[in-house]
Amino acid sequence: MASAKIKKGDQVIVLSGKDKGKTGQVVQSLPKADKVVVSGVNIAIRHKKPTQDAPEGGLVRSEAPMHVSKVAHVVDGKPTRVRFEVRDGKKVRVAVKGGEVING
Template sequence: MAAAKIKKGDQVIVLSGKDKGRTGEVVKSLPKDGKVVVSGINVAVRHKKPSQTNPQGGLERSEAPMDVSKVAHVTADGKPTRVRFEERDGKKVRVAVKTGDVING
């Protein structure tokens, strides 16, 4: 299995779909499924009936996973960039293709 190019804690921008152009932080990465969960993006709403644990009921909002191909890493100037791996000082690091900056993590 290849190493994940987008990891938890990365700032990403959505490339396609209803949330196109919005940015957020990766809350969870699901590399086996090829999906990521981004805070505030792809929010699913469920109507919940009142129950003993939730007597009020109402709407339950949660972020749903989205395909990793729909997001790209964000550079310092807010533009999307691809990510590649390079070996620097004997370590394998993630590098932004547009700027050449090393990505933390």
């Protein structure tokens, strides 16, 4: 299995779709489905019936997964690709623009 270029906790920008240009943090990564969940982006609205747990019911808004190809890392507010390098004997993720190491 290949190493993930985008992981949980990364700051990303949306490249396409209705939320193009929005930035957020990766809340969840779903590598088997090639999807990520980004905070505040791709909000899905679900109609929920009232239950004993939630007697109100109504509309519930939550972040839906989006394909990993629709997001990119952010460096100085602009998207960048990610490459892998070996530094000090460890494999690390490096931003192509700027060459800085991405934590995680």
